[in-house]
Amino acid sequence: MGYTDREQKIIDHAYKKVRALFEAYPAPAHGLDHAERVAHWAKQIAIAEGEDVFMSELSAIMHDVGRASEFHDNPEKKRHHELSYDLLRVWFREDEVLKSLPDEAKMEILYGVRWHWNDVADDYMSAIILRDADKLDVFGQSGIKRLQEFCAFHPTLDIDTDLRFRYHCYYFVRTPKARGLIEKHKMMEPIDAYFQQRNRSAIVPCEL
Numbered sequence: 001m002g003y004t005d006r007e008q009k010i011i012d013h014a015y016k017k018v019r020a021l022f023e024a025y026p027a028p029a030h031g032l033d034h035a036e037r038v039a040h041w042a043k044q045i046a047i048a049e050g051e052d053v054f055m056s057e058l059s060a061i062m063h064d065v066g067r068a069s070e071f072h073d074n075p076e077k078k079r080h081h082e083l084s085y086d087l088l089r090v091w092f093r094e095d096e097v098l099k100s101l102p103d104e105a106k107m108e109i110l111y112g113v114r115w116h117w118n119d120v121a122d123d124y125m126s127a128i129i130l131r132d133a134d135k136l137d138v139f140g141q142s143g144i145k146r147l148q149e150f151c152a153f154h155p156t157l158d159i160d161t162d163l164r165f166r167y168h169c170y171y172f173v174r175t176p177k178a179r180g181l182i183e184k185h186k187m188m189e190p191i192d193a194y195f196q197q198r199n200r201s202a203i204v205p206c207e208l
């Protein structure tokens with residue numbers, strides 16, 4: 001699989017832009033490392049499923065750009081998906097490289113990014129692949145590390161609730177390739193072990 005020169009230029013430019021954004025405004029558990037892992041998984045899933053690799057990778061690298069402003073500049077207290085959507089609309093209008101994308105491609109990316117929290121937003125296969133790739137990064141050791149990092153940063157979040165959310169994510173993984181990656185890399189084992197450990201240690205003797 002290879003990109004055309006034009007596609008490669010757009011992909012490289014998007015990575016550069018996302019990197020610069022998160023270097024200026026780091027986002028706990030949702031910054032550059034996360035975006036790059038999600039883009040990597042999205043590419044692998046799209047290749048295996050015979051879907052649009054370019055659209056899947058491009059959506060994935062840009063999906064959480066709203067995390068940069070979420071805790072710095074968010075007077076309306078919008079959720080990060082909406083902030084990502086807002087920022088991408090600006091980039092699609094003003095950025096010299098990204099504005100060259102066809103309108104249909106822009107609309108597809110905006111849809112996938114805006115609804116990446118929504119497990120029934122299925123208008124495009126790239127949106128489903130983005131969600132699967134994003135989910136893979138909540139599993140495994142990196143998923144535990146991210147959970148702890150985000151809950152430490154965000155005191156209103158609860159580790160046990162966030163841990164339970166991992167099982168919701170597992171249920172809604174859609175593509176065979178993503179399911180295969182979870183099995184291959186035994187991504188649920190650290191989640192199961194952490195879940196068992198936290199819940200078992202919470203049980204204290206009852207008293208009459």
Ligand SMILES: [Fe+2]
Pocket residue numbers: 063064080081116
């Ligand atoms: Fe997100």
Ligand SMILES: [Fe+2]
Pocket residue numbers: 030034038063064134
């Ligand atoms: Fe994400």
